Amino acid sequence: MTLNSKYAGMTGRAVLLLLLLPLVLAVGAGRAEAQCASGRTVGNNFVASGTYDPFNATDVFDAYTIQVRNNSGATCSYGLVFHRNSLPATMGGAVTYAVTNSGGTSVMSTTPQNAVAPVWLPVTNVPAGATVTVTYYVSIARGQVVGPATRSDPINIWMYALNGSGQLVLPRLHSDNLTVRYTTPTSISTNVAGGGTATTVDFGEIVAGAVRSVNIEARSNVNYQLRATSLNLGTMRLLPPYNTWSIAYTATLSAAPLDLSTVTGTVVGPLTATPSAGRTHPLGVTIGSVSGKRAGTYTDEITIRIEVAP
Secondary structure, eight states, X not given: OHHHHHHHHHHHHHHHHHHHHHHHHHHHHHHHHHHGGGOEEESSSEEEEEEOOTTOSSOEXXXXXXXXXXXXXXXXXXXEEEEOSSSSEEETTTEEEEEEOTTSOXXXXXXXXXXXXXXXXXXXXXXTTOEEEEEEEEEEOTTOOOOSEEEEEEEXXXXXXXXXXXXXXXXXXXXXXXXXXXXXXXXXXXXXXXXXXXXXXXXXXXXXXXXXEEEEEEEESSOEEEEEEETTSSEEEOOTTSTTOEEEEEEEETTEEEOOSSXXXXXXXXXXXXXXXXXXXXXXXXXXXXXXXXXSOOBOOEEEEEEEOO
């Protein structure tokens, strides 16, 4: 009887210790989170400002920084939530963007401040009394053709403590404002289809009525026009000293006849802004009479310039 009684007592003490251990750990975690409640972002009314050209070959992925200060006496971890009332986020209702981490994953949320957001930017293991720099990114997909303007969008940065498992802990510790602001410039350009800004069209042995064509690709986020001019004012000529010999030709741009007989040439347009892939304008050249012409190589140089339409 005595032995059984001692054994039962030891079992009771063992169970009591196991029950106490999680209580001690929970109290410790709560104290650490309470100490970390004095964390703050450094500064206020932050601005992420850049340039967005819809015809760039790559997406915008710009890095910006914000500082976080741990005012407590313990090492703390924090989570930054970039809050907006609705998603996807747009600047000026026209350019869609996201605030992301370094991997391109959005850290934006519509979750209200008194609930745990599903995403955040972690700021981990900030030493007591230290200020650290955190990097976030603004991502904007290429190909959003918008006119020239500066567009902005105000959002909130909400700061929370992270617990030992790396999860957000309520309540919110601090709030600040971030304005995402990007300027889209006037963007106009041309190139010869296939790349480059120059090409040679070879007629070979020239015959009357021969036709050659090349495609001119235009990109513009405003109304534009194309101006066609000719070095020899609409004729192909032999090189000096035989440049008095010439062969006339006719040309069209997007099926519009071109008068190349003056230095100002011919304007085709106005034309509306292009899609993100640009717009193709075929340039066609037809050889005129070659009767009685001196043998040799005849050349001319046609220039197509893109201009903002008046």
